[in-house]
Amino acid sequence: MSFTPRAAWADAPDPLQAAVADALGTVVADHTDLHGGMSPGPAAALRLADGRTVFVKAMSTEVRAHNHLLVHRESAVLDLLPQSVPAPRRLATVAWGPWIALVTTWASGAAGGLWTDASIDAVADACRTTSVHRAPDGLRPVVERIFDFDGWERVVATGPTDEWEMAYADRAADLAAGWERWTAGDALVHRDIRADNTAVDPATGTATLLDWAYAAAGVPWLDLAQLAADIVGTGHCLGGQAATDRAYLLIQTLPTDAARFVVALTGMWRIRAATTQDASLPTISTWRRERVQALRPLVTRLITDLTGTA
């Protein structure tokens, strides 16, 4: 999934490209632009003269200051992660004028397509491996990395817009309430699990989690709940019903608050689709609306389970 064509690495300023090669101590022999992810900045596979392939992404404050901050933050986060966390390793961070570039080890299998049962299992394992770790000092509490979880409350306040919302928004708002408390914890969480932020190596079947800018200290089940929501939001290769069933089963293995998390996360997409415009990501509102629609059967089921009424 990509919102906007990413810039080409070849169009990044020459001094930035030169600084990257310099920091890596070699010459870039060739590169391939990548198209997944959220940011309009370039992301590429760099093939180096010494035989390595590495990942680079770059952003300018003049293009999108928020993404520049995220690259900067991710760079710091990667240095805090223990070796046993399934993450790329940071190789270099370089700045040139308003630009920043982050170079990491290459993770094979970053396809960003639909979920399969195998990729769900691999990513779920990677999430569990991650959350076994205590969050390193230096990571912020997850309350600072979660936004708009009062989405359903705001829908109730501004008026439901269709029959589903008239039937369910009230209960959804009640279930999301208190999220600051029930998401708190001291486990390491990635907090942005989506198919396009994972790579499943076809050779080993194991997953690497990518894009660590939102990593935080929180409850250990948080990434699995986010995975469940993304199985439905991104979709499963066997279709929408399979996605909902896989997600529901995964949530059943977690504490009840994980179901509340999925309800609240859907409310976040719902309110953001209606209220947040972004000129540099013109299709993001459509993407969010489609997620909310796709998640309705799952969220209906979770609300029914949690409140005891259909």
Ligand SMILES: Nc1ncnc2c1ncn2[C@@H]1O[C@H](COP(=O)(O)OP(=O)(O)OP(=O)(O)O)[C@@H](O)[C@H]1O
């Ligand atoms: N280490 C890596 N190895 C191989 N491919 C990667 C790696 N990291 C990311 N990718 C691929 O590049 C895409 C973009 O990378 P990433 O998710 O880090 O950036 P982004 O979503 O644009 O994030 P940001 O908000 O930081 O700009 C990913 O969707 C994935 O397909």
Ligand SMILES: [Mg+2]
């Ligand atoms: Mg990403």
